[in-house]
Amino acid sequence: MTAPIALHGSNISYFTGKLENYFRVKGLDYTLHAMKFPGDGKRIERELGVYQMPVLQLADGRWMTDSTKIIQWFETEQPTPALIPANPAVAFICYLLEDYADEWLWRPAMHYRWYYDEGAHFAGRHLADEHLGSLPVPGALKRAFMRHRQRSGYTRGDGITADAVAGVEAIFLRLLEQLETIFRSRPFLLGERPTLADIGFSGPFFRHFALDPVPLEVIRQRAPAVLEWVARLWNTRASDCTGSEPDSVPTDLGPLLEAIGNEYLPYLNANVAAVAAGKKRFDADIGGVGYRGARYSRYRVWCLAELRRQFEVLPEAARADVQALLQQHGCWEPLWQEKLLPLLPGQDEGLPFRASTKMVGANETV
Numbered sequence: 001m002t003a004p005i006a007l008h009g010s011n012i013s014y015f016t017g018k019l020e021n022y023f024r025v026k027g028l029d030y031t032l033h034a035m036k037f038p039g040d041g042k043r044i045e046r047e048l049g050v051y052q053m054p055v056l057q058l059a060d061g062r063w064m065t066d067s068t069k070i071i072q073w074f075e076t077e078q079p080t081p082a083l084i085p086a087n088p089a090v091a092f093i094c095y096l097l098e099d100y101a102d103e104w105l106w107r108p109a110m111h112y113r114w115y116y117d118e119g120a121h122f123a124g125r126h127l128a129d130e131h132l133g134s135l136p137v138p139g140a141l142k143r144a145f146m147r148h149r150q151r152s153g154y155t156r157g158d159g160i161t162a163d164a165v166a167g168v169e170a171i172f173l174r175l176l177e178q179l180e181t182i183f184r185s186r187p188f189l190l191g192e193r194p195t196l197a198d199i200g201f202s203g204p205f206f207r208h209f210a211l212d213p214v215p216l217e218v219i220r221q222r223a224p225a226v227l228e229w230v231a232r233l234w235n236t237r238a239s240d241c242t243g244s245e246p247d248s249v250p251t252d253l254g255p256l257l258e259a260i261g262n263e264y265l266p267y268l269n270a271n272v273a274a275v276a277a278g279k280k281r282f283d284a285d286i287g288g289v290g291y292r293g294a295r296y297s298r299y300r301v302w303c304l305a306e307l308r309r310q311f312e313v314l315p316e317a318a319r320a321d322v323q324a325l326l327q328q329h330g331c332w333e334p335l336w337q338e339k340l341l342p343l344l345p346g347q348d349e350g351l352p353f354r355a356s357t358k359m360v361g362a363n364e365t366v
């Protein structure tokens with residue numbers, strides 16, 4: 001696969017940034033195109049079944065969506081250089097870290113961008129110019145529309161009330177401390193080479209935490225090694241890396257796994273309970289933070305099912321190792337807490353070439 005990939009999205013978008021990091025590290029050529037509304041939105045819905053960003057078009061004309069499934073597809077089609085480690089237990093931890101970065105760090109990333117006027121004015125102007133530029137509407141109105149849309153979809157409107165602000169910021173501050181320890185001792189999350197775990201973390205970091213003015217200043221002051229990692233990943237080609245593949249999970253990942261066990265998995269379970277009860281909004285107290293009126297997500301029910309599936313397909317020996325690690329860090333019990341997952345029939349059918357509207361989640365305002 002040598003012909004360029006046409007990636008459609010935004011150059012300040014979370015998941016677009018994740019795929020850009022993936023393509024660069026993997027050594028795949030791509031060109032980035034800004035989605036223009038309303039035309040591109042309609043076209044993407046027609047081609048893929050849902051509107052979201054990013055999407056991409058392969059040289060043979062096929063369209064793809066969902067960064068997680070897109071990466072898995074490329075890793076199968078083009079196995080070298082591998083970003084998913086060959087050791088199955090380490091690979092499982094990569095999937096878990098990727099999912100946590102995709103779906104849980106989304107919340108503090110959205111908070112820092114849209115809660116503070118400094119971030120909201122920068123991003124609102126950028127997105128209005130990038131996506132709504134051709135609409136015959138005054139610029140000030142487009143920018144105000146963007147700020148309102150994102151705040152009512154992703155911050156206030158996704159359960160982050162004034163009382164939750166300090167708690168959401170504490171998630172980020174703890175994360176920085178954990179990552180700073182790791183990146184002071186090695187270049188990538190799992191060792192000497194970048195893996196899917198780094199790509200997952202590039203979603204929240206590359207186009208959000210290390211771009212938006214408020215969190216960027218926090219990183220500069222508190223976690224310079226994390227800032228270095230953001231740039232290092234962007235500037236790394238896996239094919240140039242001489243370090244060996246990780247064949248065990250570094251012990252200093254423990255605090256990250258504990259955050260997954262204490263925060264992310266309990267949130268996924270609260271979401272499962274809401275979807276099962278037919279509630280589109282739910283309240284949850286997670287890690288001492290009260291979220292009020294968080295939006296339900298069918299996509300995140302599927303995320304939990306995927307994590308379980310990834311565990312179940314592990315070879316027996318790896319399964320025992322992973323179970324022990326998850327138990328040690330408080331992830332095992334919440335991973336299986338909900339007995340039945342309210343998935344819809346065929347929910348993920350067609351991915352990554354077609355997505356069902358049943359997959360629309362809390363990170364989409366459609």
Ligand SMILES: N[C@@H](CCC(=O)N[C@@H](CS)C(=O)NCC(=O)O)C(=O)O
Nearest residue numbers: 013014015052053066067363364365
């Ligand atoms: N699971 C999807 C999530 C993509 C996603 O949520 N993208 C956001 C922007 S970064 C989006 O399109 N939101 C739609 C909206 O704001 O309406 C992926 O991994 O690609």
